[in-house]
Amino acid sequence: MAPKVSIVVPIYNLEKYVPRCLDALVNQTLDDIEILCVNDGSKDSAPQIIEDYKSRYPNKVKTFHKENGGEWSARTYGLKQATGEYVGFIDSDDVPELTWAEKLYTAAKTNDADIAFSGYDRVDLDTGKTVSTEMTQHGTMNKEVDWNDDFIVYANPSLWNKLYRREIVKDLEFLPFRGCNDTLFLIHSYMYGAKKLTFIPDVLYHYYLRSSSQIHNMNEKDIENLKKYLMVTRDNAKKIGKYDEYKETLATMAFLHLAISWAFMLSYDKSVNMNKALKGIIEYLNKEFPEWKKSKHFKLGHSLRKGFKSFLIWGVHLCYRLHIPQVYIWVNRFLLDVVKLEVKW
DSSP: OOOSSSEEEOOOOOOTTTTHHHHHHTTTOOOSEEEEEEEOOOOHHHHHHHHHHHOOOTTTTEEEOOOOOOOHHHHHHHHHHHHSEEEEEEOOTTTTTTHHHHHHHHHHTTTOSSSSEEEEEEEEEEOEEEEEEEETOOOOOEOOOOTTTTHHHSSSSGGGGGEEEEHHTTTTOOSSSSSSHHHHHHHHHHHHOEEEEEEEEEEEEEEEEEETTTGOOOHHHHHHHHHHHHHHHHHHHHHHTHHHHHHHHHHHHHIIIIIIIIHHHHHHHSOHHHHHHHHHHHHHHHHHHHTTTGGGGGHOOOOOOOOOHHHHHHHHHHHHHHOOOHHHHHHIIIIIIISOOOOOO
């Protein structure tokens, strides 16, 4: 009989943190789970560690060993091995609450949801200090997937605070590049059948921030990969005959991730000519996602009704439309580097 929840754990090195993560998983209050540890060519003792857990918890822990292919490939591999009714993804250097699986599964089953979301926090690995708490503002609620709703655009896409109905996502694959995979996976889950979402405000996951944060090692290759795979997402929408329905939302999301989030992270690479890079982003959006300019999500009246965050995004959108995106980069860099204020876009 299939387990209630499959938990995919991609593992590449991090021997220091793997036991802490697996201890939290084998002691989940929901007993009917399978823990799929996918060793992605680790060079340290992580493979031996997961084999030890398999020997101690043979009814819960399954281990797989593959050549290194990147986190995306380990997640896809694990998803293909999963047999549970729902499936979730955990990073091996993070720690879920012991009730993570039970509370998410109960919420999903109670509400017949395709995806269950929970709150989570971000914790500084060195100090143990909670940096921020996310996804608790929705309270307990249910929501239908509606591509005209701002919520689809702005919902936090992180993988690890969710359970997905496996039947819907079992044939999906994570795209072969780092970063933004969680966003594209969530978008594809909507495209391929996820209709009902449920939310619980409980903080069920602790995401640990390490000094090798992606914000400080983004490069131009990453930007080009994102451009390519945003187009893959667009082309998949065309293949299933839903592009006309999704195109404005996809263009909005392309702008948010490429022009706001990733362009800002790229600005930390001192070897990059940011004026040229920003010009390239505008040219790309104009060619591949022309709806970005007139998206209803960026109309002033709409943004004012939605609150301060939406108004800030309207301001960034205006900078791009006026071809002065450098202003956004300068202001955001000042806020983060000098004021030490991280704006949540």
